[in-house]
Amino acid sequence: MNKLLVGDIGGTNSRFSLFSNKNNTLVLESELWEKTNSFQSFEELLHRIKERNPRYDVNKVSTVMVAVPGAVTSDNVILLPYVRWAIDRGLLHERYPDANIFIINDFVAQAYGCLTQATADALHILVGAGGQGQANQDIAIVGAGTGTGHGTLKRAETGRYLSIPSEAGHIPFPFLAEDREEASFRNFLLTEKKIISPVCNDVVSGPGISRIHHFFTGKELPASQVVQELDAESETVKYFARFYGRVCRNYALSTLASGGKLFISGGVTIKNPFLVDNESFRNEFLQSETTAKDLLQQIDVFLIKDERIGLFGAAQYQWLVNLN
Secondary structure, three states: OOOEEEEEEOOOEEEEEEEEEEOOEEEEEEEEEEEHHHOOOHHHHHHHHHHHOHHHOHHHOOEEEEEEOOOOOOOOEEOOOOOOOOEEHHHHHHHOOOOOEEEEEHHHHHHHHOOOHHHOOOEEEEOOOOOOOOOOOEEEEEEEOOOEEEEEEEEOOOOOEEEEEOOHHHOEOOOOOOOHHHHHHHHHHHHOOOOOOOEHHHHOOHHHHHHHHHHHHOOOOOHHHHHHHOOOOOHHHHHHHHHHHHHHHHHHHHHOOOOEEEEEEOHHHHHOHHHOOOHHHHHHHHOOOOOHHHHHOOOEEEEOOOOOHHHHHHHHHHHHHOOO
16 A cells, blocks of 8 residues: 555646655656546546556556646646646545545646656756855756746755645736747737747647747648657747747746756656757857846756656655655
8 A cells, every 4th residue: 555646637647656755765667658638537548547456546556646737736626738638636635535646736746756767867958057066056947848937946944845836827928029920929829820929838838839830831730740850940849949948948937046957857858859959049048238147147047858857756756745
């Protein structure tokens, strides 16, 4: 029974894993993936993973941690963006009365994942002047997937971390009116895509890169096909990298005023590092005509390579916060 079942629910995929804690180290023992919207309810999804592996039975583990997109409030029913079903806490309690089930925001989980081995092979795409020797730093993370996730860990004087959830993906995207291409692309979103008020989710995401590519090439393709057509010199790459750099810069300025590290995650760039490991991203991230540029130059920026970061992070959260 001393096992932790972790779920990371995304707009495209839902990942589950079993963890144990051996010598103060998280050990991922096994993993299952399912397509999120292939199911009519969360309970149906839980039943499916139990069918695939009886060890994933909610009643046979000590704790269940579930990371979900969107705001996690005290409401009984939690609505999930880009997911056809909601999570009903009351129904879960009826179905699993003896289970310890906890629900957290997916980018709270990903932020805690930055404290784990999930970042061991992260790509250092921008080296800050502050140096990596500053171990006890604040952490911010931004990730483009089906939408755009954000999360922050603030380190307290006690050494513990305080997680700060964010829904910054719903903030209006800051297009530059003086840039002709950007103004034209914004108008394209308004007229062709019928997006009344473009937000970060509409631009820096899988659907976002499809829209950028459609604007520049006239081809309307899913993100998985778009990236197969791209090279470093394409307008799609240059503008997606610029937009991603802007989102990361703005979030870093909002959360890392005392310095720290910014991590980039999300399936879009984990699968396609060239979308941010380029000069368009780096130049945009450091772009500032004020003293803020000095702050930005202190921040290390890493690209995470491990898509399991949300799983590791949810497990780390349970371990550090000690919800048992």
